[in-house]
Amino acid sequence: AQSVAQPEDQVNVAEGNPLTVKCTYSVSGNPYLFWYVQYPNRGLQFLLKYITGDNLVKGSYGFEAEFNKSQTSFHLKKPSALVSDSALYFCAVRGRRNFSGGYNKLIFGAGTRLAVHP
Amino acid sequence: GAVVSQHPSWVICKSGTSVKIECRSLDFQATTMFWYRQFPKQSLMLMATSNEGSKATYEQGVEKDKFLINHASLTLSTLTVTSAHPEDSSFYICSARAGGTGGHNEQFFGPGTRLTVL
Numbered sequence: 255a256q257s258v259a260q261p262e263d264q265v266n267v268a269e270g271n272p273l274t275v276k277c278t279y280s281v282s283g284n285p286y287l288f289w290y291v292q293y294p295n296r297g298l299q300f301l302l303k304y305i306t307g308d309n310l311v312k313g314s315y316g317f318e319a320e321f322n323k324s325q326t327s328f329h330l331k332k333p334s335a336l337v338s339d340s341a342l343y344f345c346a347v348r349g350r351r352n353f354s355g356g357y358n359k360l361i362f363g364a365g366t367r368l369a370v371h372p
Numbered sequence: 373g374a375v376v377s378q379h380p381s382w383v384i385c386k387s388g389t390s391v392k393i394e395c396r397s398l399d400f401q402a403t404t405m406f407w408y409r410q411f412p413k414q415s416l417m418l419m420a421t422s423n424e425g426s427k428a429t430y431e432q433g434v435e436k437d438k439f440l441i442n443h444a445s446l447t448l449s450t451l452t453v454t455s456a457h458p459e460d461s462s463f464y465i466c467s468a469r470a471g472g473t474g475g476h477n478e479q480f481f482g483p484g485t486r487l488t489v490l
Contacts, residue, residue: 288478297376297465297481298416344415360406360467360479362415 256281258347260363267335267370275330275366277345287328288346288360289319298344304328315339335370342367374400376468378482385456386490393451393485395466401446402468406479407439410463422449456489463487 257280267273279285286305290298302313309321319330328345345363375398385391395405404423408416420436422428422443430436438460440452449468453460463486467479 290481295463295484295486297378297483298467300478300480303478359418359421364415365413 256347256349256361258345258361258363260343260345260366262366263364264367264369267368269337269370269372270334273330273332273335273339273368273370275343275345275368276327277329277363278325278327279345279347280326281347281349281361283350284323285347285349287319287321288348289313289317289328289330290344290346292342292344292365294341301330301343335368337370337372340368340370374398374468374470374480376402376466376480376482378466378485380485381483382486382488384488384490387457388455390452390454391456391487393453393464393466393487395449395451395468395482397447397468397480400468400470400480402449402470403446404469405443405449406467406469407441407449407451408465408467410465410484412463416465419451453487456487458489461487461489 259278288303289301292298301317302311304311304321312318317332342365344365346360348360377396379394406421407419410416418431419434420428420430420441422441424443424446428441443449463484465484466482469479
């Protein structure tokens with residue numbers, strides 16, 4: 255079964271320090287990988303995605319993520335955290351195709367709450 | 373980026389009434405729209421996928437007669453919660469994806485609708 259794991263319910267970081275939000279996946283083949291951020295009572299905002307090529311993907315608001323095929327991981331990172339980065343972060347994966355030829359579903363992790371302290 | 377709107381942003385209704393939630397893609401044509409449900413501090417649960425002009429595909433365990441989905445145009449999908457009960461209270465989020473055969477296309481999410489059934 256396909257799944258996405260975000261092992262940390264919450265990550266606490268001091269402002270200005272680097273942050274990492276972890277994500278591992280279990281999906282057959284080479285999936286597409288995404289990160290989304292959700293602020294309170296809002297929908298999800300797209301941060302970045304990995305399709306192919308360079309393992310380091312740069313996205314919005316200074317975030318980046320590193321794809322590691324051998325470890326099936328796609329950790330989200332930022333060199334210097336801001337208080338305004340405090341939010342709920344979701345990792346998501348989608349397989350490249352299904353047997354019917356249609357789009358695969360986007361599978362979300364449980365989410366990690368990032369708290370950046372001044 | 374692409375914008376997806378939802379209306380209303382919140383609604384309170386009496387048990388037994390029906391509630392309609394609208395989801396619109398404002399600046400792109402969404403060939404596929406998705407409806408998610410999110411419980412407090414939990415991830416998004418996909419309820420159904422709809423393609424313009426065809427019937428929605430519901431996920432296992434989601435009652436199609438209770439959650440009516442209509443995707444009448446490339447920019448509008450509606451979710452109607454029929455005969456709502458308190459257990460239907462939740463945060464409902466729609467998402468839209470533009471056309472194309474590439475599964476790497478990201479989904480754009482609406483801001484969500486908080487439904488409270490008294």
